[in-house]
C-alpha cells in the first residue's frame with residue numbers, strides 16, 4: 406500500500422474542517438462523521454486519490470462509491486434527475502438517502518469511483534461536520550463507510566482508528582453518529598428501485614413518491630439475496646478482452662502495464678499503458694478510463710498484459726476478469 410505517515414485525530418471544529426479540506430485537496434484520505442456512519446473521504450475528481458482510498462480500505466474489488474455533495478445544485482452537476490429523483494431529493498436531502506442516477510454529461514467524478522458504470526450514487530449528508538467539510542472543500546467527496554473491507558461500518562471515531570490507523574491521513578472526531586446504519590439507496594433509472602434498506606425507512610420514500618418501490622432484480626453473479634456491495638452490475642466493454650497476454654496480434658488493441666512492452670506491441674492498433682512505471686495505484690486510477698478508450702477504438706479484441714495480484718492488483722484483476730467473462 407501507499408506509505409502514509411501516522412494518522413492524525415482532530416476534534417470536529419472549524420479548524421478541523423479547513424484541515425480536512427487541505428488534506429483532501431492534496432489527494433489525502435479523511436475519515437469524518439455523517440449522520441449515518443463514518444465515511445472515508447477522498448477527492449472524487451482525482452483518480453489517484455480514489456485509488457488510494459480503495460487501497461486503504463483493502464477492498465478486494467472496486468465497488469462503486471457514493472459521491473457526497475453539499476446541496477441539490479451540486480448534485481445536478483454530477484447526475485440527471487427525473488421527476489421521482491427530484492421529488493426524493495427535495496423531500497429527504499440533506500439526509501440518509503442515496504440516489505443512483507444516470508451520470509450527467511461532463512460529470513467531473515473520476516471513472517474509478519463509479520467502477521466504470523454510467524450511473525452514479527449521490528447523496529447530500531445532513532451531519533454538520535460532513536457539511537462543514539464539504540463546504541470548505543468545495544468539490545464532491547467520495548466516501549464509503551470508514552472500515553476495512555469486510556468489517557462493519559464504524560459509528561464512532563474509535564472504530565475508525567481501530568480499522569484504519571496508519572492507513573489514512575486524518576480522522577475528524579464528531580462523536581457517535583446519530584443514525585448508525587448506512588443510507589437507504591434508491592435507484593431512479595426508470596421505476597424507482599430500493600437497492601439497499603438503510604437509515605431512511607421505505608415507507609417514508611413510498612409516501613413521498615405516492616407508490617411502492619420495486620425490489621431489485623437479482624444481480625447477475627449472485628444466486629441469493631443481494632448483499633450490500635453486490636448491488637451494481639459490472640462494467641462490461643463491447644470488445645472481447647484477452648487477459649494475461651504476453652504477445653500482441655496485429656490489429657489488436659493493447660492495454661499495457663509496466664515498463665517492458667509486450668512482444669509485438671508495435672503491431673497493436675492502439676496502446677494505452679495503465680502505469681508505465683508499474684505502479685498499481687496509478688494503474689487502478691487509469692483502469693476504467695483506459696478500458697473505455699480502447700473499447701471505443703473498434704478492434705476485435707483488447708489484449709491485456711499480466712497485472713501482478715498484490716495490493717490493488719487483486720481488485721484490478723477482479724474487474725478485468727469480470728469484464729472478460731461476460
Ligand code: TXA
Nearest residue numbers: 441444469470524525526549550587588633634636637
Ligand atoms: O450512509 C452511507 O451511505 C455511508 C456514508 C459514509 O455516506 N456510505 C456508504 O458507502 O455506506 P459504501 O461504499 O459502504 O456503500 C455504498 C453502496 C455500495 O454497496 C455500492 O455497491 C452502492 O452503494 N453503489 C454505489 N454506486 C452505485 C451504482 N452506480 N449503482 C448501484 N449501486 C451503487
Ligand code: MG
Nearest residue numbers: 549550551558
Ligand atoms: Mg460499506
